[in-house]
Amino acid sequence: MDTFATGSTDPVAATDPADGSAPERAGYRRSTGSPRGEARRRELLDRVADDLAVNGLPDFSLRRAARAAGTTHKVLLYHFEGADDLLRQAVLLLRERRVGNALAAVAADPALRTLTDRVRAVWPVLTGAESGLRVLDQAIGLAMYDPVRHAELARTASAQYLPVLLSFCPLSWPERRKFEVSQLVLAALRGLLVELVTSGDVEGIDAGFAALVRALEREEADQG
Structure with a gap:
């Protein structure tokens, strides 16, 4: 960096x-x-x-x-x-593409009605070759390395991804519950994606994602 x-x-x-x-x-x-x-x-x-x-x-x-x-x-x-402005806008654009692809994957299948199904559907989009995975996680690392200069690269990530996850939640859930679960999913997915880039432990990452899916299934069952 x-x-x-x-x-x-x-x-x-x-x-x-x-x-x-x-x-x-x-x-x-x-x-x-x-x-x-x-x-x-x-x-x-x-x-x-x-x-x-x-x-x-x-x-x-x-x-x-x-x-x-x-x-x-x-x-x-x-x-x-300048270079910082160009980098920031390019990273935002890559995230826009990722978000658009995730929404398209969900919209393509009307049978995806639950939060669990929707998160499961976007996982291949997030990990695919077209997702810009490596550079987007490098951008988060850059924000951690030099927060004074690049903190916005991290802040804007949550601002871009969180509304998508909120839209995946059941309409009947209270707003607070949607926010809590969306934040949990965002943190879990981010951690798994960083692990994918840094370790390449596909078996372990698949196991972690399976555990996330089970947790979401329980959450949805508890909420009725």
Whole structure:
């Protein structure tokens, strides 16, 4: 993680030919507000997120991101406030993809009516090759390594995942019960996913997930 590099905060005279806009000082997302600029920014962000999903966070820098996006680091500074901003937005995008895939897996099968069934259905999505698992867990590690600079990478994870788990809970449950159980599931899944990345003990992880499923079944039975 200590190889993570940020971009310069010095003024950068950068004009993106795709936008045709005049250069301004670095530290501002100058394409904001322009539909064409926003489309270009999203295109660049998609490419950087794809690179992160494959290659992870080590050695991440503006220049590496620029190579992945097929542009220059100055153009990235035109659209983003720096390397930290670009990394944060790329991680958020990868999580959005993961959440979208999880919701799609549940929506694809109307027979999934219980919390247990829904959690069981999203597990393959969370552990699959398309989930960006390695880089998303590296992002949590980065937040622990340097909380002053990267704490938001961890805070936003809960903000993105918790509403999904809440939506999986039975409608008849009290709101407090939904919150408690969702927090439990979130913590358990996060721990299992970190263990998968760090140890590769698939048999042990499968056993842990099976125990989580049994706990959810008991919880749902107790709640009626």
